[in-house]
Amino acid sequence: MSKPVEEEKKPQNTTTKTEAASKDQKEESQKTKKTKKASVIRNFLEKYKKHEKDTGSLEVQIITLTESINALTEHLKVHKKDFDSKRGLLKMVARRRRLLTALKTTNPKTYEKMIVDLGLRK
Template sequence: MAQTNLSRKPQKKKLLKRLELEKWQRHAGDTGSPECQIAALTVRIDALRPLVNSTARMDFSCKRGYVKLLARRRKMLAYLKRKDFEIYRKVALETGLR
């Protein structure tokens, strides 16, 4: 039973990522637009947040990777804000950022 439980977590993460990408895609198969990248990073960040916030399992490499993801998403948001403010505002409101 433990193996099925372990195998469901990656599937759940993939499903969440796919659903978020489908929501923000400009065309079929689009994964490179800034709003898709922000959505994918948000899914990864949300998955790591409980691990980083727990004091028992926090280590330097995990926290460093988490901070790098946050910085990458922040840079993407700043880029999107410069290039297309309307899409930025839509992404920020719907994902709960800012």
Template sequence: MYLSNEVKAEIFKQYGGDEKNTGSAEGQIALFTHRINHLTKHLKENRKDFNTERALVRLVGKRRSLLDYLKKKDITRYRAIVKELNLRK
């Protein structure tokens, strides 16, 4: 599988502060971004995979709602994660 436990731990360590801190908004946003990039690459090769397309749209919505939550709670953390992950908006 493309997302092993070591990759997840590295993502949470880099963005969440600690590899055990899987509930942090920044860590979850980074994990969603990693998964979104993987699914986008998959869909470029498999244009008619509609189940994956639906999963991608759901992930983007989840990431957007987490970003909105973080923006409402702490604008500096929001700006830092958007800049670090090169997200639009």
């Protein structure tokens, strides 16, 4: 009878160089996507702000809500069973819809520009 050959056991918490490299690339691409989105949002805010510390105007509220909605949508793509977040998302969408309706009645030209800029409706 021969002895069983012992296999080299790889520790569970270690990764190979290629796995680590691909993980780093994924993280880097996610960071660049986030920075691109953040810069786009900053550009929209600069475009629609009425003054330097503007946080309450309809336009700025709509832009910040859109940013939050997009982030939460990405979260829900991964975590499909997160029903509490889904409820929060629905509340944010409803709030944005109300703000857009108010903007449409007060300033239709800005409303049309925002819809196109943010890509909300087709």
